[in-house]
Amino acid sequence: MAIEVRIPTILRSYTGGAKVVEGSGDTLGDLLADLDSRHGGLRARLVTDAGALHRFVNVYVNDEDVRFLGALDAKLNDGDSVTILPAVAGGAFGFAAAAAIAGHRAAVAAR
Amino acid sequence: MARYDSLLDACGGTPLVGLPRLSPTVPDGAPPVRLWAKLEDRNPTGSIKDRAALFMVRAAEEAGRLRPGDTILEPTSGNTGISLAMVAKLRGYRLVCVMPENVSTERVQLLRMYGAEIIFSPAAGGSNQAVATAKQIAAEHPDWVMLFQYGNEANARAHYETTGPELLHDLPTITHFVAGLGTTGTLMGTGRYLREKVDGIQVVAAEPRYGELVYGLRNIDEGYVPELYDATVLSRRFSVGTRDAVLRTRQLVEVEGIFAGFSTGAILHAALAVAHEAVRDGRRADVAFVVADGGWKYLSTGAYGGTLADAEDALEGQLWA
Numbered sequence: 001m002a003i004e005v006r007i008p009t010i011l012r013s014y015t016g017g018a019k020v021v022e023g024s025g026d027t028l029g030d031l032l033a034d035l036d037s038r039h040g041g042l043r044a045r046l047v048t049d050a051g052a053l054h055r056f057v058n059v060y061v062n063d064e065d066v067r068f069l070g071a072l073d074a075k076l077n078d079g080d081s082v083t084i085l086p087a088v089a090g091g092a093f094g095f096a097a098a099a100a101i102a103g104h105r106a107a108v109a110a111r
Numbered sequence: 112m113a114r115y116d117s118l119l120d121a122c123g124g125t126p127l128v129g130l131p132r133l134s135p136t137v138p139d140g141a142p143p144v145r146l147w148a149k150l151e152d153r154n155p156t157g158s159i160k161d162r163a164a165l166f167m168v169r170a171a172e173e174a175g176r177l178r179p180g181d182t183i184l185e186p187t188s189g190n191t192g193i194s195l196a197m198v199a200k201l202r203g204y205r206l207v208c209v210m211p212e213n214v215s216t217e218r219v220q221l222l223r224m225y226g227a228e229i230i231f232s233p234a235a236g237g238s239n240q241a242v243a244t245a246k247q248i249a250a251e252h253p254d255w256v257m258l259f260q261y262g263n264e265a266n267a268r269a270h271y272e273t274t275g276p277e278l279l280h281d282l283p284t285i286t287h288f289v290a291g292l293g294t295t296g297t298l299m300g301t302g303r304y305l306r307e308k309v310d311g312i313q314v315v316a317a318e319p320r321y322g323e324l325v326y327g328l329r330n331i332d333e334g335y336v337p338e339l340y341d342a343t344v345l346s347r348r349f350s351v352g353t354r355d356a357v358l359r360t361r362q363l364v365e366v367e368g369i370f371a372g373f374s375t376g377a378i379l380h381a382a383l384a385v386a387h388e389a390v391r392d393g394r395r396a397d398v399a400f401v402v403a404d405g406g407w408k409y410l411s412t413g414a415y416g417g418t419l420a421d422a423e424d425a426l427e428g429q430l431w432a
Contacts, residue, residue, distance in 0.1 A: 056334025058350070065318075065348035083350065085320065087334040 003031055003076055006083040014042040028059065029072035031082065046084065047072070056087040118155045119201055122165050123273045125153045127281040127399065132366045133383070135390045142395035144386050147282055148369060148402050149274070156190075156197045156225075158404035159274075163296050164194035166269035167258040168202060177256055179203045184248065184255040186210070189218040190404055191260055191294075196225035207255065209248060217408040260294045262338030270300025278399055279308055286389075289382040289400040291374045292316040292348065295340040297401060302344040316348040317381035319356065319374060322427040349384065351377035357414055357422040359383070360406070364415075372404040373414065373426070 002022050007015050015021050021039065025031035036043035046057050052071070053059065059066045060083040066074040076082070115121040130146040137144055151159035171177035182205040185195055192208040199206040206227040210218075222229055232244040249257070260266050274297065278285060288305055290297045295316075302314035353373075360376030363369045382400040389396035406415065414422035 055336060056332060060350045063350050063352075065316075065350065067342060068345065068347045083320075085350070087336050 002078060004081045005031070005035065006081070008085055010086060011042060011045060011084065014039045014045070025076055027070075027072065027076060028061070028066055028074045028082070031076055032072070058085045058087050059083070060085070117201065119165060119198065121155055122161045123154065124277065126150050127278065128369075130367050130369075133362070133379075135383075135386050137390050141390070141393055144389045144394075144396040145398065146382055146386055147285075147397065147399040148363075148367075149278065149399060150369070150402050152371065152402055152405035154194075156193050156221075157407070158190040158194060159297060159401060160190040160194040161197070162269040162273055163260060163263075163266040163294075164191060164198045166265040166272075167260065167263050168195070168198045168204075170263070170265035170268075171256065171258060172202070177204065181205070182207060182252070182255045184209070184252065184257045185260065187260075189214055189408070192227060193218065193221050193225060195258070196222055196227040200226050207248075209244060215408055216411050221408065260296065261335075263296075264339070266294055266296035267300035267303075267339050270297050271304045272300075275301040275304025275308075279305065282397055282399055284395075284397045285309060285312065285399050286394075286396045287313040287315055287382070287385050287398040289315040289317060289378055289385065289398060291378050291401065291403055292318040293374075295337050299339050299341060299344050306344065313346040313385065314344055315381055315385055316345050317378045318348060318350050319377050320350045320352045322353065347385075349381040351380045353423050353426050354419050355380045357419055357426070361415065364406070369402060370406045371402045372406050372409050375402045375404070378403070 003024060005021050005023055007019060007021060012018065016039075021035065023031050023035045023038075025034050032043045032046060046054055046059070048054055053067065061069060061074055061076065061080055063081075063083070066072075069075075127147050127149050130148055134146045135144050154161035168177065168183075177183070180203065183195060183199055184207050185192060186209045187195075189210070192206070192210065196206050196208075207230065208222055208227050209230045209232060212231045212233060219229060230244070230248060249255075278288065278301065285305065286309075288301055290301065292298060298314060298316050305312045305314065356373045356376035358376065359379040360371055360373050363371055363376065363379055378400050382398050386396060386398050389398075409415075412422075412425050414425045416422075417425075
């Protein structure tokens with residue numbers, strides 16, 4: 001069973017630079033385990049020690065966020081397309097800058 | 112109502128229009144599935160952000176954080192800046208916007224016209240550069256007030272108190288609400304209101320998926336989820352790529368005569384997906400979605416003409432929503 005997985009730039013060091021890799025599995029959890037057998041270390045960047053998806057990682061099956069489809073238990077089918085993205089959508093600039101300024105202000109307030 | 116005391120009072124109360132040509136055809140005897148567009152481009156500066164800007168400034172005034180003559184600092188890639196610039200002008204504040212240089216020229220011109228000052232962050236540096244620029248500015252000007260739309264409850268409250276009630280009043284049979292996911296304010300506020308009032312309401316997010324440059328973070332830990340975001344308010348969340356967003360934006364103007372920005376195309380893409388699912392399942396559906404802004408500010412991208420591939424190239428590396 002082949003499932004196409006799109007890898008973001010920041011995680012391509014685990015796939016030898018490949019933008020798209022193939023894997024298999026009945027669920028997202030199975031798929032990530034399968035990928036990790038060939039791309040060691042990749043799973044640990046996506047899943048926390050507690051076994052949940054990392055807060056700043058978004059995974060989509062056929063363009064839909066897996067957190068609303070059962071997360072790591074989300075069912076997969078042959079021919080599905082999985083996309084992994086860092087959580088910055090909706091304006092990476094705004095989010096990052098806002099977080100930075102908020103962090104700075106909190107630090108100032110705490111002094 | 113057609114008469115207002117000032118432009119600020121004309122915020123909200125936007126029309127909800129049916130889309131008879133884009134709504135999917137249902138088989139004979141099957142329950143109707145209809146799409147409805149909430150025309151947020153009819154707000155004073157032409158986008159849904161007027162609602163949040165007005166509520167955030169009012170909340171800061173009421174809390175005593177903002178006094179006449181103060182300077183407001185906001186990192187924004189566009190519409191919020193334009194809305195804040197208008198509100199700041201009418202309420203007597205100075206506005207400084209920090210924004211990446213890879214936004215459309217119309218946005219920059221509009222901001223300056225409304226009187227905002229702009230500090231650019233180099234596009235090439237991605238969000239890491241933006242973080243550095245923002246930190247530096249905040250350090251140099253500790254007295255500037257940042258409304259922080261990503262974590263400001265008044266942003267979501269604007270939609271809880273206005274957008275949500277307007278939708279329910281105009282479409283009591285609403286089954287789905289679809290909007291874009293940026294600060295998450297629209298979805299959180301409207302979604303919470305509708306969940307309280309409408310049994311079984313589906314709250315659907317459409318999130319723009321940009322080109323790779325935008326995701327050029329050094330590592331996953333530098334990601335960011337807005338403080339306002341509460342996943343339990345949403346039913347589903349779609350990621351919509353540039354090509355689908357452009358296709359739907361063009362379809363909306365070609366078929367229904369609504370000239371919108373590209374984020375609206377992404378929202379329509381998700382709205383059509385849930386509408387077609389309802390047809391397949393034989394369920395009645397009244398799907399209301401947000402037209403976040405008009406297309407005027409994006410004309411210079413050239414993405415309204417030519418092939419879809421050309422349009423995709425034109426928007427590569429741009430924050431198109």
